[in-house]
Structures are given as C-alpha cells and as structure tokens.
Amino acid sequence: MLRPAFLLCLALLPACVHAQEDADWISYRDAYRQMIWFEKYGKPKQFLQNHFRLRPRDQTVSMDGLRLTLNTKSTKVTLALDALGRAVLPFSKAAYDDNAELVVNRKPGQFKAGPWVSIVTRPDGVYAAADLRVACEQLLAYLRYSGEAGGKSCAGVQFTYLKNDAAQVQIHAAGGATAALAVRDGPAFAGDVMQGFRVFAYRFAAWPEAGQVVTSATPLAIAALLE
C-alpha cells in the first residue's frame, strides 16, 4: 500500500520542479551559512571582502539582465550584482527564519553560487606595496582556512577593469621613479570563464618591496595571484 503512494509522490515531483523552469533558486539558509564563515573568521582580514557571487559555468552564459532577488514571505529585495556577478548578501534573521529563497532569473545550472573573497579597493586609488603583499597573504590564509588554497603561495595581485575602461595602473617607487603596469586581456579571477577584462598583474617579485601602486580609477576587483 505504501509503494503506490510513494510512486504517486514521485510522479508528482516533476510538476513542482517544472513550475520553476525559468528561474533558479538558492536556499537563503545555505547561502547564509556559507557566507558567515568569513564573518566568524578570527584572523586578520582588514584587506579582504566577501561577496555572494554568481559565476557562469561556461562562456555561453551571459551576465546581461542577470538579476538576484531575495524573496521572503513579506518582501522581495533585489540584490545589486556587479559586472563580475558579485552581490552583498544581507545577513537577515528574518530571512533565515522564513527559510527565504534567493532567486536568479535564469534556468537552473547556468551559474555556480557561493562566497567569493577578494581584496578591497581604495577610493583614493593609492595602495602601499607592503599592504598589497599583506592583503595577498590574508587572502591566502583565509583560503587555507576554508580548505581551498591547496599548497599555493602569493605571487602578486591583479587589478581588473571593464574592457572599455581606459584606466591605468602605475608603480611609484620609493625613490620617485614611476612605471606603468602592462595591461592584457583576461579573466578577473583565476578559473573564471568570463573573459575580456582589462587586467593589470602586479607581481611582487618584479618590483621593489617599498613603494605604491596607483590606479587612475577604481578597479572592478583586485584578485590575489596564487601560484
């Protein structure tokens, strides 16, 4: 008697799933739990920031029109996404207790979703070289803590701009000499399928330890180069 009942339940399943075809959802509780790791992390992290990020799984997935919404029983809040798919996830007890959903306006399976740590940008655009080294080490330490670093070490940091952004990144040595960092096309973060950004790699080994890195405009993101 139980078996037919169970089979009936199974038969009804696709109906529930089908209703959500054009949108995908993420459990807010699961997202909250992943994101709270960074908040509870007790070691130095003043140069780091943590976003909730939607990463396209392949190059055919477009970011155009992508929208992330937090749907609770009473409200729908659109979370702003940057060009790299990153959003600030609010830590809300109400949303947690509601068992809210984060809704992405795309079919399931197009994006990977989860926490994404990067280096904070500065409004003045002036970064002490020593700070960038510390920032990279902080990021590496955090990835080790969350079990993702896998024996890598810090080689530098990378500044990312949109393709049409004419920004420049310069090195100001302690003695007063300046030099421009070379620009190339590439992804903002290692392993991303999104290509076509203007990226400036600042490799620690290639430049003196003292000095500053000066950007002419705020980058989209600063990534650690781990090798």
Added chain:
Amino acid sequence: MNKLLPFILLPLCGMAVADDRAVPMMPDGSRDMYVGVALAASSAAAAGENRPVVLRPLLQVEWSNGIFVSGSGVVGMNFSPVARVEYGPLLAASNSRNPSDNHRLRGSHTIDGSWDAGGYFNYYLGDDARLTSRLFYDTSARGLRGDVGVQKSWSSLAPHHTFSLSVGVSLAGASVMRERYEVFRAAGGPRDYTPSGGIAAFNAGANWNWALSSKWLLTSGASVTRLGPEPADSPVVERRTFLNVYSGFAYRF
C-alpha cells in the same frame, strides 16, 4: 528497525541533508529543522521472515546555540568555535531487546534501552570531505563503543542535487559485545558463545538528496553493513552482511 542491530540505524539524515560546511552558524535564536517521513527496507531480516517496507521518521534539528538532534536518536552539542572542526558531547538512544522478542535471541541478554553518553569529533578535510568519530559509554553494557568514518559529498554535479558517500568502521569493547552477542545454553540458547571486544561492523553508504525547493527535500540512500568477526559468529546473528535502503520527503522548517 531490527532490534538485533543497534549499530545499523537509518543513515543519519543530518550528515547528508546538510551541506558539508554546515556548522551551527546561524542567527541567534534561529534553528534549522527537517521533518519528514521515509520508506525504509532492510535485508537484515532472517530467512523465512517477511521483509516489510516500513515508515520511518526523518528528523534533523540544529539550533543556534550548537545543540542538534538527528533522526537516529542522537542529541549533541557543538562546542567548536571554528568551522574546520566540530566536537562536543553526545547522547544516543539505544534499542532495548529481550530474549523473548525473537527465536534467534534465546539465551541472549536483555538489553535496556537506556541513553548512552559520549562525544564526537569531526574534522573537515576540504573538498567537501570530513573525518568523523564518536565514542560512547554504553550505560546498559557498562562499556565503550565508538565509530570512525570518512564522508565525502558532491553538490555541483547537478543543480539542487547532492550526492555523498561514506565508509566507516564501528568498534565495541568486550562488555558491549557480550551484551549484544553473548549466548548461554543454560539460558535456552543453542550453544554457549562469548565474544571479545573488537570490530562490531564495517559499513559503506551512499546518499542522494534532491532539494525540490528551499523547503522540500527528497532524500534517498542505501547502506551496506558487514558485521565484524566476533558478532558474526554469534548464534543471534543470521546474516553477516545486509543492505538498508530508504527514500523519503522532508520539509525544512
């Protein structure tokens, strides 16, 4: 559940239901609770007995203060301040048993269904894998038992599906083994048998969770258990290796 096999409980819903990163890190005063029901079947029944499909509860609760409850009758608390490890005290319900329950149990000991106290330690290896270990003082047998295992899960193979595999071994001291598997001819048993401490069982399991929404979950699994040599030789044991399967729906409150 087959009362002969106290080690073989429904695969802990909580281990597989929750994300592997699930540390009790939630807003103060909040909780995360799954309640549901599953159909379960086992090949553990003796030859000649029917093997009914039974309804079993699915339950897993975690509170922000670190206390958790799982469907296999385990209550515990996580004391770890960091996410990489989990440890704390545990209380586990154990099945009672009486020699008159079943023909196979004649000459065996009566077991009280008292709560066993112990602790656990889990270590996250990265890549959604973890080592698990538990140690209990069995209050009815007045002895130690425990288990160690490895679990790994995969959550990005398909959207909303999580697969996990686990392997483990459970160990029991001599007094726990005797309480479960010792038989006296004088008490009506077929022969005298006294086991010593050692490996109680090896087990391997697989679990598949399908999150239909943020509220509904379809959870299914199978596990194989092979009893250790000491239990296997006992007259109360008819099958050394057996299979458990289950599938059910849970609602996330």
